[in-house]
Amino acid sequence: QVQLVESGGGLVQSGGSLRLSCAASGIIFRLDVMAWYRQAPGKERELVATITNGGNTNYADSVKGRFTISRDNAKNTVYLQMNSLKPEDTALYYCNAGGRGSYWRNFDAWGQGTQVTVSS
Numbered sequence: 462q463v464q465l466v467e468s469g470g471g472l473v474q475s476g477g478s479l480r481l482s483c484a485a486s487g488i489i490f491r492l493d494v495m496a497w498y499r500q501a502p503g504k505e506r507e508l509v510a511t512i513t514n515g516g517n518t519n520y521a522d523s524v525k526g527r528f529t530i531s532r533d534n535a536k537n538t539v540y541l542q543m544n545s546l547k548p549e550d551t552a553l554y555y556c557n558a559g560g561r562g563s564y565w566r567n568f569d570a571w572g573q574g575t576q577v578t579v580s581s
Contacts, residue, residue: 463487463570465556470575477579478544483556483572485537488563495532495539495559499552499577509554510541524550546579553577 469481485492494513500506510520510530518530529542539556556572 463489463558463560463562463568465558465570465572467554467556467572467575470554470577472578472580473546474580475546475548477546478542479546479577481541481543481554481556481575481577483539483541483558485558485570489537490561490563490565492534492537492558492560495530496557497530497539497541498555498557499550500555500574501552504552506555507552512539543577546577548579548581551577551579 464486465483467481467483469479473479492514494511496511497509498506499509508521509524510528512518512530512532520528527545532539553574554577555574559569562568
């Protein structure tokens with residue numbers, strides 16, 4: 462199985478920064494699009510940012526100009542640099558990745574999430 466493990470979450474003051482990491486492990490032939498989602502209590506899961514294997518990125522309007530998604534293909538890792546954090550950014554952040562794994566199977570993997578809490 463392909464597994465994703467997020468790290469880097471924590472408690473930060475409004476205006477501060479955090480850098481999230483998500484490392485993929487397992488038998489991976491190829492990683493395609495990787496993404497970050499977030500979900501706050503009582504709200505629907507929101508797509509935050511995506512990055513293709515070629516490095517093309519897309520962002521939710523709510524985070525444009527503040528967040529940056531990047532990836533290190535050699536490490537099978539995707540990052541989310543979060544600057545100018547606001548209390549409304551508080552959520553559980555999930556990593557998502559699709560690609561080709563063992564036995565030439567396509568996969569769509571999710572991490573268990575890392576908590577980001579931004580205080581006023």
